[in-house]
Amino acid sequence: MPTFTKQSGLLMIFGATGDLAQRKLFPSLYRLYKKGRLSENFACIGIGRREWDTERLKQHIFESIANEQGNTEEKQEFIKLFYYHSLDVSQKESSYHELRELADTLDSQYDLKGNRLFYLAMAPEYFGSIATRLKEDGLTETPGYKRLVIEKPFGHDFESARQLNDQLRKSFSEDEIYRIDHYLGKEMVQNIEVIRFANAFFEPLWNNHYIANIQITSTETLGVEDRGRYYENSGALRDMVQNHIMQIVSLLAMEPPIKLSTDEIRSEKVKVLRALKPIKDDEVDNYFVRGQYGAGEMNGELVPSYREENMVADDSNTETFVAGKLLFDNFRWAGVPFYIRTGKRLGEKSTQIVVQFKDVPMNLFYRTEEKLNPNLLVINIQPEEGITLHLNAKKGGKTPVQLSFLTSKYDRFNTPEAYERLLFDAMRGDATNFSHWDEVALSWKYTDVISRAWEREPAANFPNYPSGSMGPVTADELLAKDGFHWWPVIQEEK
Ligand SMILES: NC(=O)C1=CN([C@@H]2O[C@H](COP(=O)(O)OP(=O)(O)OC[C@H]3O[C@@H](n4cnc5c(N)ncnc54)[C@H](OP(=O)(O)O)[C@@H]3O)[C@@H](O)[C@H]2O)C=CC1
Ligand SMILES: O=C1O[C@H](COP(=O)(O)O)[C@@H](O)[C@H](O)[C@H]1O
Numbered sequence: 001m002p003t004f005t006k007q008s009g010l011l012m013i014f015g016a017t018g019d020l021a022q023r024k025l026f027p028s029l030y031r032l033y034k035k036g037r038l039s040e041n042f043a044c045i046g047i048g049r050r051e052w053d054t055e056r057l058k059q060h061i062f063e064s065i066a067n068e069q070g071n072t073e074e075k076q077e078f079i080k081l082f083y084y085h086s087l088d089v090s091q092k093e094s095s096y097h098e099l100r101e102l103a104d105t106l107d108s109q110y111d112l113k114g115n116r117l118f119y120l121a122m123a124p125e126y127f128g129s130i131a132t133r134l135k136e137d138g139l140t141e142t143p144g145y146k147r148l149v150i151e152k153p154f155g156h157d158f159e160s161a162r163q164l165n166d167q168l169r170k171s172f173s174e175d176e177i178y179r180i181d182h183y184l185g186k187e188m189v190q191n192i193e194v195i196r197f198a199n200a201f202f203e204p205l206w207n208n209h210y211i212a213n214i215q216i217t218s219t220e221t222l223g224v225e226d227r228g229r230y231y232e233n234s235g236a237l238r239d240m241v242q243n244h245i246m247q248i249v250s251l252l253a254m255e256p257p258i259k260l261s262t263d264e265i266r267s268e269k270v271k272v273l274r275a276l277k278p279i280k281d282d283e284v285d286n287y288f289v290r291g292q293y294g295a296g297e298m299n300g301e302l303v304p305s306y307r308e309e310n311m312v313a314d315d316s317n318t319e320t321f322v323a324g325k326l327l328f329d330n331f332r333w334a335g336v337p338f339y340i341r342t343g344k345r346l347g348e349k350s351t352q353i354v355v356q357f358k359d360v361p362m363n364l365f366y367r368t369e370e371k372l373n374p375n376l377l378v379i380n381i382q383p384e385e386g387i388t389l390h391l392n393a394k395k396g397g398k399t400p401v402q403l404s405f406l407t408s409k410y411d412r413f414n415t416p417e418a419y420e421r422l423l424f425d426a427m428r429g430d431a432t433n434f435s436h437w438d439e440v441a442l443s444w445k446y447t448d449v450i451s452r453a454w455e456r457e458p459a460a461n462f463p464n465y466p467s468g469s470m471g472p473v474t475a476d477e478l479l480a481k482d483g484f485h486w487w488p489v490i491q492e493e494k
Contacts, residue, residue, distance in 0.1 A: 005039075005428075006036060006037060006038060006039035007032075007037060007038055007039060007042060007424065007427040007428055008038075008039040008040075008041035008042050008110075008112060008113070008115060009041070009042060009112055009113075009115030009116060009117055009144065009145070009427060010042075010043055010044070010045065010103055010106055010107060010110075010112045010115065010116050010117070011029075011042070011043075011044040011045075011117045011119060011427070012044070012045045012047060012099075012103070012116065012117070012118050012119065013025060013044065013045070013046050013047065013119045013121055014047045014089070014118070014119065014120050014121060014122050014126075014130055015047070015048065015120065015121035015122040015151075016046025016047055016048050016057065016084070016121070017046070017048030017049070017050055017052065017057075017060070018048070018121055018122070020121045020151065021046070021064075021121050022060070022064045023064070024417070024419040025119070025121060025419060025423070026061045026064040026065055027064060027065055027067075027068055027417075028417060028419040028420035028423050029044070029078075029423065030065045030068050030070070030075070030078055031068065031417070031420050032420060032423065032424055033078045033081075034068075034069070034070055034074065034078075037424055038081075040110075041110050041111050041112055041113070042081060042110065042112075043081050043082075043083065043106045043109075043110045043112065044081055044082050044083070045082075045083045045084070045085055045099070045102060045103065045106070046061075046082055046083070046084050046085070047084075047085050047086075047087050047099070048084070048086065048087075049086065049087070049088050049089075050086065051086050052084050052086060053084055054082065054083050054084045056084065057082055057083075057084035058079040058080075058082055061078075061079050061082055062075060062076075062079055065078070083102060083106065085098065085099050085102055087099060089122070089126050089129065089130055089133070090126070094133075096133050096134070096136075096137035096139065097137055097138075099137075099139065100137055100138055100139050103116070103139060112144070113143065113144045114142035114143035114144030115142070115144035115145050116139070116140070116142050116144065116145070116146045116147070117145075117147045117149065117426055117427060118130075118131075118134060118139075118146070118147070118148050118149065119149040119423075119426075120148065120149065120150050120151060121151050122151070124151070124152075124153055124154075124155075124164075127150055127164060127168070128163075128164050128167035128168065131148060131167065131168045131170075131171045131172060132167065132170065132171060134148075134171060135170070135171035140171060140172070145176075145429065146172065146176060147172075147176050147177075147178060147426060147429070148168065148171075148172045148176060148177050148178065149178045149180060149423075149426050150168070150177065150178065150179050150180060151180055152179075152180060152181065152243060153234065153238060153239075153243075154179050154243075154435070154440050155440075155444060156233070156234075156238065157444055157448050157451065158441060158444035158445050158448050161440055161441065161444050162441065165437050165440075165441075174436070174437055175431065177437070178422075178425075178426045178431055178434040179434050179435040179436075179437075179440060180422060180434065181243050181244060181247050181433075181434070181435050182244075182418045182419060182422065183243075183244040183247055183248065183351075183381075183418070184247055184418075184422070184433040184434065184435070185417075185418030185419060185420075185421040185422040185425075185433060186351075186381055186382065186418050187385050188379055188380065188381040188382075188385045188386070189247075189248060189251065189381060190421075190433065191379070192248070192251040192252060192353075192379065193251060193260075193265075195377075195379065195387065196252075196256075197256050202377070203256070205357065206332075207332045207333070207336075208332065208333055208334055208335050208336045209358075210357055210358055211336055211355060211356070211357055211358065212336070212356045212357060212358045212359075212374065212484070213336060213337045213338070213339060213356050213479075213482070213484055214252060214336065214337075214338045214339070214353065214354070214355050214356070215338075215339045215340075215341075215353070215354040215356070215486060215487060216245055216248050216249065216252075216338070216339070216340045216341075216352075216353050217340075217341050217342070217350065217351070217352050217353075217354075217486070217489050218240060218244065218245060218341075218342040218350075218351040218352075218381075219341075219342065219343060219346040219347070219348055219349065219350050219351075219470070219489060220342075220343070220344045220345070220346060220349055221298060221345065221346065221347070221348065221349045222344060222345070222349075223293065223303060223304075223306065223309060223320075223344055223345045223467070224306060224309050224312065224320070224344060226310060228309050228310045228311030228312045229311040231312075231318065231320075232311065232312055232313065232316060232318050234318075235318045235319045235320070235322075235451075236290075236319050236320055236321055236322045236342055236343055236344070237290075237319060237322050237447055237450060237451055237454075238447070238451065240322070240342040241322055241324070241340065241342060241447060242443050242444060242447045243435070243440075243443070245340050245342060246273070246439075246443040246446070246447075247269075247435065247439070248353065249326060249338055249340065250269040250272050250273055250439065251269070252338070252353065252355075253272045253275075253328060253332070253333055253338065254268040254269050254271070254272040255268050255271065255272065255332070256268070261432075262430065262431050262432040265432055266431075266432070266436045266438075266439065269436075269439055270436065270438045270439055270442065272328065272330070273438075273439060273442040273443060273446075274442060275328045275329055275330040275333075276326060276327075276328060276329075276442070276446055277326075277327040277328060277329045278446070278449070279446075279449050279450065280449075281449060281452070281453060284449065284450050284453035284454070285453075287324055287325050287326075288322065288323070288324040288325075288450050289322070289323050289324070289472065289474040289475055289477075289478055290319035290321065290322055290454060290459060290472075291319060291320065291321030291322075291323075291343060291462075291463075291464050291465045291471050291472040291474070291475070292305075292306050292307075292316070292318065292319055292320050292321065292459065292462040292463045292464060292465070293305060293306045293320050293321070293343070293344060293345040293463055293465055293466070293467045294306075294463030294464070294465065294466050294467065295308070295463075295466070295467060296345070296466035296467030296468040296469065297467070297468050298345065298467055298468045303345065303467045303468075305463050305467070306318070306320050306344075306345075306463060307462075307463065316462070317454070317455075317458040317459055317462065319454065319459070320343055320344045320345065321341070321342070321343030321344070321346070321465060321471045321472065321475070322340070322341065322342055322343065323339070323340065323341035323471065323474070323475035323478055324339070324340050324341075324450075324478075325337045325338070325339055325340075325478060325479075325482075326338040326339075326340065337482060337484075339478070339479060339484070339486070341471060341475055341486070343465075343471050345467040345468070346468075346469065346470055346471060347468055347469060347470050348470075348489050349382075349383060350380075350382065350383065350489040351381035351382045352378060352379065352380055352381060352489050353378070353379040353381070354376055354377070354378050354379075354487040355376065355377040355378075355379075356374050356375075356376055356484070356487070357374055357375040357376070357377075358374075359372060359374055360372065372392055372399075373390065373392055373399060373400040374390075375389070375390060375391060375392070376388075376389070376390035376487065377389055377390075378390070378487070380406060384406045384407070385406065385407045386404065386405045386406035386407055387404070387405055387406075388402050388403065388404040388405075388406070389402065389403040389404075390402055391403065421433070422434070470486075470489075
């Protein structure tokens with residue numbers, strides 16, 4: 001049973017010299033340390049290709065936590081927990097046995113009881129081979145727990161994901177594999193279940209009798225930055241929809257679990273993903289639209305088009321924007337569209353869910369010429385966190401009114417970051433907020449149909465939205481043909 005007590009064990013971060021470790025993992029570990037969540041029986045080995053030593057890694061970690069709260073003494077104490085091991089995982093003869101020796105030494109030194117968490121913050125092509133070598137070279141032969149945390153992307157499509165999974169499963173059981181989806185560590189994503197299942201006035205309405213549509217929008221202002229090589233091979237569908245957005249969809253659409261255990265929650269998510277109405281090869285254009293950013297103006301500065309970015313082809317067919325309509329073939333959701341959209345270089349950085357309720361019969365008010373505003377439940381995931389209810393009420397003759405609960409900047413400062421939560425969960429053995437293989441598989445199967453159609457037929461009109469806009473007009477048309485429109489991501493207080 002997972003606990004909130006101080007965690008012990010050996011964390012091994014493969015890719016400790018990389019960007020993710022520097023920006024997310026070390027600061028998150030430091031926060032856990034500051035909160036007293038790491039016991040004195042905890043140590044970490046950072047693994048990278050470059051020939052650093054432990055002192056060099058400590059200096060690197062010290063720099064990566066420079067902006068975190070705390071005094072120098074505390075930070076110096078924290079970095080004492082780290083050790084470095086240089087290892088080129090692409091080389092067959094690499095020194096895994098030396099890594100094992102270091103692990104065994106630290107195990108005795110810190111009394112770690114053989115508990116090991118392997119975190120692969122590496123390029124995905126190495127995930128499978130590292131897992132294999134960990135077993136072959138005896139690092140997983142340990143009296144304590146052994147767990148594997150895997151970064152994204154988990155495969156490129158269903159087939160490659162299946163092959164990767166098969167390879168991992170030779171060294172780790174499904175229960176020992178923690179597939180990271182950092183959206184599942186976000187405060188308000190974790191709150192979806194609470195909002196749905198702990199409020200008497202939402203759950204009875206949470207179905208096709210009362211809900212007209214649900215919109216999930218995740219927009220970014222940044223472009224592809226220095227990730228052109230990765231993104232060219234991915235695109236917004238694989239980068240954001242297959243994982244983060246499908247996870248949000250499943251949390252919104254799943255049935256209440258019979259209890260709040262990892263297995264029961266995951267099982268409901270899997271069940272609802274199985275109920276997704278499959279899209280036929282020749283229907284993709286009816287349900288999904290794609291876009292690619294052109295040059296434009298962001299915050300008063302001119303920014304280049306996607307095709308002008310580093311490591312991006314001049315005639316790239318990669319989508320930087322996706323909008324889609326998902327339907328479920330089940331009793332609860334038949335006929336209710338779940339609209340999703342995500343993209344880079346859009347006008348706002350925001351992730352938001354809007355649940356639009358059906359209208360009440362207008363004749364009740366004998367004012368059929370007037371339009372009532374639909375009731376909306378807005379779940380703000382970022383940058384603000386909280387919920388807003390849009391209601392029709394008399395407020396000095398003005399309607400709608402909004403009831404909001406949004407966390408202030410001060411509250412957010414104390415809210416753990418996604419990676420902090422997920423690291424802690426992995427250490428204490430709680431896999432609820434990690435993706436089960438069945439979820440990953442169903443999600444790939446759904447998006448594979450779309451990516452295959454888009455690869456078969458390159459987009460003739462790319463780039464089709466200027467940077468700083470809210471995407472191509474086809475995204476608006478997708479909803480307009482159903483009589484809906486996107487609700488703006490910034491909700492002005494009326
Ligand atoms: N950066 C981010 O914000 C995010 C990253 N991710 C995922 O995290 C993973 C890591 O990404 P990121 O940190 O950005 O990548 P980086 O390219 O910044 O870092 C890669 C790391 O892998 C190490 N490495 C590369 N090749 C080898 C090798 N042959 N042997 C041993 N070590 C090697 C590098 O070591 P060295 O530098 O010493 O060569 C470095 O520590 C990826 O799967 C990515 O998709 C997911 C979400 C966000
Ligand atoms: O996984 C990814 O997510 C980020 C967006 O994450 P957020 O927490 O800032 O919303 C995205 O920029 C990146 O392309 C993708 O790989």
